[in-house]
Amino acid sequence: MNDSKVLEVEDLTIDYIILGGTIKAVRNISFSINEGEVVCLVGESGSGKSTIGLAIARALPENAIIRKGKIIFKGRNILDEKSKNKNVDGIMIVFQDPAASLNPLFTVGEVISDVIRCHLAIEDQSKIKEKALEMFRIVDLPDPERIFNSYPHELSGGMLQRVVIAISLSTNPKLLIADEPTTMLDVTLQAQIIELLSNLKKKLGLSMLFITHNLGVATEIGDRIIVMYGGEIVEEAGSEELISNPLHPYTKGLLECIPRAHIKYSRLKHIPGSIPDLRNPAIGCIFSDRCSWVMDKCRIVKPPLREYVRDHKVACHLYVEDE
Ligand code: ATP
Numbered sequence: 001m002n003d004s005k006v007l008e009v010e011d012l013t014i015d016y017i018i019l020g021g022t023i024k025a026v027r028n029i030s031f032s033i034n035e036g037e038v039v040c041l042v043g044e045s046g047s048g049k050s051t052i053g054l055a056i057a058r059a060l061p062e063n064a065i066i067r068k069g070k071i072i073f074k075g076r077n078i079l080d081e082k083s084k085n086k087n088v089d090g091i092m093i094v095f096q097d098p099a100a101s102l103n104p105l106f107t108v109g110e111v112i113s114d115v116i117r118c119h120l121a122i123e124d125q126s127k128i129k130e131k132a133l134e135m136f137r138i139v140d141l142p143d144p145e146r147i148f149n150s151y152p153h154e155l156s157g158g159m160l161q162r163v164v165i166a167i168s169l170s171t172n173p174k175l176l177i178a179d180e181p182t183t184m185l186d187v188t189l190q191a192q193i194i195e196l197l198s199n200l201k202k203k204l205g206l207s208m209l210f211i212t213h214n215l216g217v218a219t220e221i222g223d224r225i226i227v228m229y230g231g232e233i234v235e236e237a238g239s240e241e242l243i244s245n246p247l248h249p250y251t252k253g254l255l256e257c258i259p260r261a262h263i264k265y266s267r268l269k270h271i272p273g274s275i276p277d278l279r280n281p282a283i284g285c286i287f288s289d290r291c292s293w294v295m296d297k298c299r300i301v302k303p304p305l306r307e308y309v310r311d312h313k314v315a316c317h318l319y320v321e322d323e
């Protein structure tokens with residue numbers, strides 16, 4: 001693995017077993033995250049983003065089966081570990097609902113102290129508290145002492161998300177996965193959390209996989225954006241490049257739906273048609289049922305994800321020159 005790469009995902013393919021069938025949630029996904037880089041996974045609901053995040057954090061539900069692929073972190077394939085759900089030292093995940101990540105019976109001080117004790121092997125209670133307060137300051141929480149003694153229900157949603165981020169960062173992770181961390185917050189708080197994560201990235205050199213259905217948020221925080229559709233990657237480029245030169249008809253559709261002036265916090269607008277049935281995904285292009293440029297071969301042959309211009313990959317027959 002290249003030294004500057006924190007994570008490499010190779011050919012990851014994951015199914016969910018459901019009553020009477022199989023959901024082919026994620027198929028042949030490959031990408032990497034460089035040291036200090038924020039990579040955003042963007043796509044509509046059901047495109048497979050969370051499944052990828054959970055696989056990397058080794059927190060997939062019981063009915064998930066990893067059919068093939070590798071997730072290489074710190075030079076080893078973490079999927080080789082025997083146990084299906086085994087915390088990976090150095091990877092932390094922050095979810096959409098911070099309250100669900102915290103036990104309501106414990107103060108947030110007790111929770112973060114426990115994490116610091118386990119991960120950093122610090123035993124001295126005053127040192128643990130010192131570290132906890134430092135983490136609360138890093139995430140710009142006002143009055144850290146009060147926060148330390150608060151129960152989750154005594155804090156607002158925005159504060160709780162900062163607490164959860166502080167707890168995650170207290171373990172000194174090499175990679176933070178943020179799965180829709182702003183979705184449950186109002187627009188002002190969303191902007192604040194995005195700004196916080198951007199600052200932390202700069203301050204701590206944090207590498208991050210940021211999962212969102214919101215292309216505007218992705219352009220705000222992401223160095224690179226990976227656009228997913230129906231369990232597959234359809235386009236990948238640097239944020240600026242993706243916005244100024246979208247190639248895939250799906251990405252173009254998404255961008256055309258968002259007025260430039262309002263790109264920051266606009267949701268992905270609905271493109272005509274519905275998301276594919278992942279019990280039986282198309283043999284050819286996964287977007288063919290909704291694409292205005294569809295050709296006969298699109299329905300038969302799957303377009304490979306290829307670099308079309310430098311550092312800009314797209315999976316679409318419109319860009320395969322030798323065909
Ligand atoms: P969302 O933003 O709604 O979470 P997503 O892009 O993160 O969407 P996933 O949650 O990864 O997508 O879901 C991918 C597909 O797998 C969807 O069709 C979803 O319904 C299905 N799926 C997710 N979890 C399970 C599960 N535990 N059992 C069965 N199917 C599942």
Ligand code: SF4
Nearest residue numbers: 285288291298316317
């Ligand atoms: Fe559209 Fe064909 Fe490109 Fe798919 S491969 S996005 S159907 S033109």
